[in-house]
Amino acid sequence: MLDLKLIRQNPEEVKNALGQRKPEYIKAIDDILVIDEKKRIIQQKADALKSQRNSLSKSIKSKEEAATIQAQVKNINAEIQLLDQEQANLNESLEALVLYIPNLPGTDTPFGKNETENQEVHAWGNKPILNSPKPHWEIAEALGILDFENTSRLSGSRFSSFIGLGAKLQRALIQFMLDEAIEADYLELSPPVIIQGQILRGTGQLPKFAEDLYHIENTDQYLIPTAEVPLTGFYANGQALNEADLPKKLCAYTPCFRSEAGAAGRDTRGLIRQHQFDKIELVHICKPEESAIEHEKLVKQAESILEKLELPYRRILLCTGDMGFSASKCYDLEVWFPAQNQYREISSCSNCTDFQARRLNLKFKRDNKNELVHTLNGSGLAVGRTWAAIVENYQFENKLGFKIPTVLQDYMKLSEIS
RNA sequence: GGAGAGAUGGCCGAGCGGUUGAAGGCGCAGCAUUGGAAAUGCUGUAUACGGGUAACCGUAUCGAGGGUUCGAAUCCCUCUCUCUCCGCCA
Numbered sequence: 471m472l473d474l475k476l477i478r479q480n481p482e483e484v485k486n487a488l489g490q491r492k493p494e495y496i497k498a499i500d501d502i503l504v505i506d507e508k509k510r511i512i513q514q515k516a517d518a519l520k521s522q523r524n525s526l527s528k529s530i531k532s533k534e535e536a537a538t539i540q541a542q543v544k545n546i547n548a549e550i551q552l553l554d555q556e557q558a559n560l561n562e563s564l565e566a567l568v569l570y571i572p573n574l575p576g577t578d579t580p581f582g583k584n585e586t587e588n589q590e591v592h593a594w595g596n597k598p599i600l601n602s603p604k605p606h607w608e609i610a611e612a613l614g615i616l617d618f619e620n621t622s623r624l625s626g627s628r629f630s631s632f633i634g635l636g637a638k639l640q641r642a643l644i645q646f647m648l649d650e651a652i653e654a655d656y657l658e659l660s661p662p663v664i665i666q667g668q669i670l671r672g673t674g675q676l677p678k679f680a681e682d683l684y685h686i687e688n689t690d691q692y693l694i695p696t697a698e699v700p701l702t703g704f705y706a707n708g709q710a711l712n713e714a715d716l717p718k719k720l721c722a723y724t725p726c727f728r729s730e731a732g733a734a735g736r737d738t739r740g741l742i743r744q745h746q747f748d749k750i751e752l753v754h755i756c757k758p759e760e761s762a763i764e765h766e767k768l769v770k771q772a773e774s775i776l777e778k779l780e781l782p783y784r785r786i787l788l789c790t791g792d793m794g795f796s797a798s799k800c801y802d803l804e805v806w807f808p809a810q811n812q813y814r815e816i817s818s819c820s821n822c823t824d825f826q827a828r829r830l831n832l833k834f835k836r837d838n839k840n841e842l843v844h845t846l847n848g849s850g851l852a853v854g855r856t857w858a859a860i861v862e863n864y865q866f867e868n869k870l871g872f873k874i875p876t877v878l879q880d881y882m883k884l885s886e887i888s
Numbered sequence: 889g890g891a892g893a894g895a896u897g898g899c900c901g902a903g904c905g906g907u908u909g910a911a912g913g914c915g916c917a918g919c920a921u922u923g924g925a926a927a928u929g930c931u932g933u934a935u936a937c938g939g940g941u942a943a944c945c946g947u948a949u950c951g952a953g954g955g956u957u958c959g960a961a962u963c964c965c966u967c968u969c970u971c972u973c974c975g976c977c978a
Contacts, residue, residue: 513938517947524947527959528906540958547958709898835898838917838933 471829472571474564477502487574490581490790495571502567509560516553519546569671570678573825575790576799582789589789591801594773595782598863603808606861607740610636612870613887616741627738628730628745632857635887639860639874640748642881643853644723647750647775651850654771656721656752661700663724664691669703672830674796674822681731693727697751698847700724702822705755706830711843713836717756717764721850724749741858742814748853754846757834758824761844765821769801772817772850779875781859782806784813798823803851805859816855819848 477484481503488495523546526539580589610616615636621629632640652658667690670676675683675695684693694700701720705711711718726749737743752771754764769785776783788800797820804813824842827833833840864872871888879885 510938513947517938520948521946523958530906530958537958543958840935 471568471825472574473824473828474502474506474568478506484574488571490575491572491793492791498567498571502564502571505560505564505567509557509564512553512557512560516550516557519550519553522546523550569829572674572795573798573822575793576821576823579793579799580787580789581791583791584789585792587789588792588802589787591785591787593782593784594777595780595806597782597806598808598865600808600865600867603862604865605740605809606807606858609861609865609870609872615639615887626745628743630741630744635882635884636857638882639878639887640853640857642878643856644748644750645881646878647850647853648721648723650775650778651721651750651752651771654719654774656719659701659704659720659722661697661704661722661724663694663700663727665694665699665703666690667692669706669830670699672706672832673699673702673826674794674829675699678795682729684727684729694724695728696726696749696847696849697722697724698753701751701753702755702826702832702845702847703830706832710840711755711832711834713757713834716834716843717754717760720753720755722751724751741854744854747855750850750853752848752850755832755843756846757836758841758844761821761823761846764844765799765801765819765846768846768848769803769819772803772819772848775851776803776805776816778877779856779860781856781863781875783816794818794820796820796822796825798825801848805855806863807859808862808865814855816859817849817851819846821846 472484477499481499485496485499488499523543526543526546530539580587582588607616607618611618613636615633617631617633618629621631624631631637648658664686667676670683670692676692683695686692701722704720705718725746727746730743730745733743741747752768754761754768756764773783773785783803783805786802786804788797788802793800800818800820802815803817803819805816806812807814822845824844826845827842832843832845834843835841860875860878861872864875866872866886866888869888871886873886874882874884
């Protein structure tokens with residue numbers, strides 16, 4: 471959520487910045503300004519009447535003199551009720567508008583209409599030289615370590631099961647990624663995967679992206695699409711954080727659930743796009759002036775996982791038109807998939823500045839005053855996609871199977887699966 | 889699921905329908921005292937919205953929402969959550 475005062479005081483700046491995402495936001499800001507103006511005028515009227523009412527009520531000392539004042543206050547009350555109702559209505563429409571406005575792109579976020587205008591920052595690693603790379607699902611299904619067919623009868627399309635050594639590899643990846651995060655001073659949380667709608671509004675998934683979520687019927691609860699939600703929301707609406715405790719670095723392993731509405735026909739084969747997948751998530755909560763540096767640290771932490779797994783990847787700086795709702799600046803890490811002959815997203819690291827903090831009421835105390843924190847999140851990493859990337863990049867050319875990355879061999883007690 | 893108890897500021901804890909945004913204590917911050925500290929003393933310590941260059945002023949908030957009243961933390965209704973006991977259960 472953007473600061474209303476910022477919109478009020480620098481409307482042109484806000485419109486310029488949001489217009490870089492999509493031109494339609496410019497009109498929304500104009501609407502907000504009009505409603506905000508109306509609301510303030512009404513609030514001033516109502517406050518003045520309430521003030522009058524309070525002092526009249528206080529002036530009643532004896533029962534004898536009460537009658538005339540009572541009549542007076544009753545009249546005032548009728549007026550107040552109308553104004554309050556009007557203000558409540560305006561507030562509602564104002565909130566409805568503001569909750570649909572995304573974060574302002576940072577000044578170092580490049581302008582661009584869509585993903586074609588993202589910028590590659592750097593690429594790392596050597597792509598494997600393979601004459602005819604096989605897709606991961608072919609290799610894995612043939613090895614009997616991954617199943618789609620039986621699983622689709624269990625759960626429907628876009629679900630899968632890991633079997634035997636496949637399941638063990640997934641478990642090893644989770645263990646490895648968590649160990650790496652904890653080594654880097656992250657505090658591990660194991661949160662619920664069912665979360666209140668209020669928190670999802672806070673992190674920005676709601677109200678705009680409700681169709682992407684699995685909703686628990688007859689409740690205000692949802693399955694999380696990412697552990698960013700419970701991690702970022704963990705301290706919401708509670709006591710302000712201590713300045714000395716910042717930056718807070720949290721990590722969690724959780725399953726993630728996405729309805730993938732609107733993705734029909736895309737990535738229908740393999741592990742790339744599933745309704746349920748595992749992910750290790752990293753979240754930083756920090757002071758405003760620290761968030762740019764924390765963002766670089768966060769993305770490097772995610773990169774270090776790929777480097778230790780020796781998977782070729784590149785870092786992309788997203789442009790204004792491709793960036794997520796809550797982000798001000800965002801790097802995507804993309805891992806190389808030989809069979810598809812392309813890089814695919816495996817981590818998305820966002821600096822959300824104070825956007826989520828304002829919606830979540832997430833503050834810290836500095837000089838005896840409450841200030842909004844900045845929040846950052848990134849995957850470290852998406853487990854299913856990492857699993858698939860290992861199978862494809864480490865596949866043997868002359869026989870069925872693949873090598874286990876060196877760092878995982880201790881976890882697996884195994885050097886290859888064939 | 890059944891029965892009961894409760895929800896007040898960072899925490900504990902008062903609170904007759906009317907100078908109660910809220911006593912008192914703890915904690916925290918500043919100042920004094922000290923060679924330094926402890927102890928002590930004094931002062932200050934909620935949030936949001938609005939108005940004002942500012943000092944400051946107005947309004948709202950005692951779990952949430954509604955109601956009664958000239959006036960509600962205090963009375964009434966609904967909901968939510970927490971705790972205790974019983975039942976069930978990974």
